[in-house]
Amino acid sequence: MKLSVIIPVYNEERTIAELISRVKAVKLNMEIIVVNDGSVDGTSRILDTLDGITVINKKNGGKGSAIREGITAVTGDVIVIQDADLEYDPNDFVMMLDVMNKQAADVVYGSRVLHEGYEISYRRYYLGGKLVTWTANLLYGLNITDEPTCYKMIKTDLLRSLNLQCSRFEFCPEVTAKLARRKIKIVEVPISYFPRTIEDGKKINALDGFEAIWTLIKYRFVR
Numbered sequence: 001m002k003l004s005v006i007i008p009v010y011n012e013e014r015t016i017a018e019l020i021s022r023v024k025a026v027k028l029n030m031e032i033i034v035v036n037d038g039s040v041d042g043t044s045r046i047l048d049t050l051d052g053i054t055v056i057n058k059k060n061g062g063k064g065s066a067i068r069e070g071i072t073a074v075t076g077d078v079i080v081i082q083d084a085d086l087e088y089d090p091n092d093f094v095m096m097l098d099v100m101n102k103q104a105a106d107v108v109y110g111s112r113v114l115h116e117g118y119e120i121s122y123r124r125y126y127l128g129g130k131l132v133t134w135t136a137n138l139l140y141g142l143n144i145t146d147e148p149t150c151y152k153m154i155k156t157d158l159l160r161s162l163n164l165q166c167s168r169f170e171f172c173p174e175v176t177a178k179l180a181r182r183k184i185k186i187v188e189v190p191i192s193y194f195p196r197t198i199e200d201g202k203k204i205n206a207l208d209g210f211e212a213i214w215t216l217i218k219y220r221f222v223r
């Protein structure tokens with residue numbers, strides 16, 4: 001099985017090179033697709049110097065639009081989303097893929113909450129994540145612990161068939177909602193998490209949290 005790692009990136013000059021070298025260090029059959037979402041800092045220049053990756057340059061449209069563009073270029077059997085920061089540990093791909101194979105699952109989510117010693121950056125992000133997860137469980141009868149996790153590993157054919165419409169951070173709730181509507185099982189595994197601060201470049205905010213909840217409601221009640 002070949003893993004396709006999609007990395008949406010917008011203005012991450014401080015972390016992109018280190019992140020890509022960490023992903024490359026993972027011993028798996030994989031391809032790395034970096035979607036540069038109209039970065040205006042040094043990101044593009046850094047990407048030009050790196051080899052062994054596929055780079056797609058596009059006009060800025062948000063994380064969801066970047067991922068959708070990335071999906072069209074994938075040649076692997078399984079896709080995982082990797083942010084261009086250092087909040088997650090790509091070594092967790094190995095275990096996630098293993099669980100996917102052993103449990104014959106189509107979808108594996110890495111849960112930060114299930115990991116012992118879960119680190120919290122800001123209380124509001126933690127609570128926001130909890131609220132989004134709780135809403136997803138309530139609306140779709142799920143029983144997951146970390147809906148907004150970046151580490152969503154999904155079979156390529158399945159992810160393509162979801163016909164995603166998202167542009168920004170509503171990627172996560174749209175995927176979860178559409179999987180749940182089809183009654184596709186989401187297997188969760190514990191993953192490590194090293195939260196970054198807003199000064200470090202974290203971009204998501206409270207409005208994105210409300211948009212996530214609205215997206216969950218929309219796909220629950222509207223076709």
Ligand SMILES: Nc1nc2c(ncn2[C@@H]2O[C@H](COP(=O)(O)OP(=O)(O)OP(=O)(O)O)[C@@H](O)[C@H]2O)c(=O)[nH]1
Pocket residue numbers: 008009010011012037060061062063066082083084085087148149150169201202203204
């Ligand atoms: N804000 C923003 N981020 C983008 C855009 N395009 C791609 N990204 C990338 O999306 C990723 C997530 O941004 P973060 O600010 O770390 O947000 P987060 O809280 O980790 O968000 P999630 O993991 O998506 O829940 C980063 O790798 C960004 O570089 C864009 O247009 N705007």
Ligand SMILES: [Mg+2]
Pocket residue numbers: 083085087
């Ligand atoms: Mg992040």
